[in-house]
Amino acid sequence: MLMKDGRVLAEKRKLTKEIDPGVVTLPGGHVENGESIENALYRESLEELGIIPCSINYICTLLHKTQEIQRIHYFAVEAWEGNIENHEAESLLWVPIIETKQLDIDVDRIAISEYLRVYVP
Numbered sequence: 001m002l003m004k005d006g007r008v009l010a011e012k013r014k015l016t017k018e019i020d021p022g023v024v025t026l027p028g029g030h031v032e033n034g035e036s037i038e039n040a041l042y043r044e045s046l047e048e049l050g051i052i053p054c055s056i057n058y059i060c061t062l063l064h065k066t067q068e069i070q071r072i073h074y075f076a077v078e079a080w081e082g083n084i085e086n087h088e089a090e091s092l093l094w095v096p097i098i099e100t101k102q103l104d105i106d107v108d109r110i111a112i113s114e115y116l117r118v119y120v121p
Contacts, residue, residue, distance in 0.1 A: 001026055001059065001115065002049075002077045002084070008097050008112060009049075011089035019066045023104035026111070027089070028072065037073045045077070050085035053077040060114045062107040074111040076119065 002009035008026065015022045029044030031037055038056075045051050059074040086092050095102045097116060100109040 001074060001111065002051075002080070003097070003115075004078075004094070006097055007094040008100075009084065010093050010095045010103060010108075011086075012091045012093070014088075014090045019068075019070075020105065022090075024093070024095075024102060025105045026074075026103070026108045027092075031073075041073075041075055041077075045080070048088045050087060051080040051082040053080050055079035057119060059111055059118070062110060064105060064107045072107060072111075074114070076115050 010024050011027050012024050013020055013022060027044075027048055029040065029048060031040040032043075035043070041056065042053060045053050053075075055078045057076045057078070059076055061071060061073045064070045064072050084092065093102075097112055100112050103109050103112075
């Protein structure tokens with residue numbers, strides 16, 4: 001979860017994606033064999049958004065059911081190097097963290113509420 005000025009970065013997935021086509025969700029990716037979840041975060045951030053996270057906080061791990069059961073690890077990224085670029089999604093948008101109804105996936109909204117509960121006074 002890229003956080004900036006009370007907003008979180010979301011993506012509208014391409015309709016050609018096999019899993020969750022066309023939905024508005026938080027950017028993410030897969031952990032490769034032998035890779036730690038932190039290393040996957042850095043690799044996927046660079047591949048999908050062209051950035052390198054500088055400040056990360058673990059939020060939670062939740063299950064999401066699509067054609068398979070996915071285990072999603074959520075981290076808040078509040079600082080990064082580089083300019084955000086769109087390498088994978090149909091589009092990127094900044095969503096106010098108090099208006100998460102714009103996100104189509106329940107577990108994304110739950111993760112944001114957990115971020116607010118733990119990290120926002």
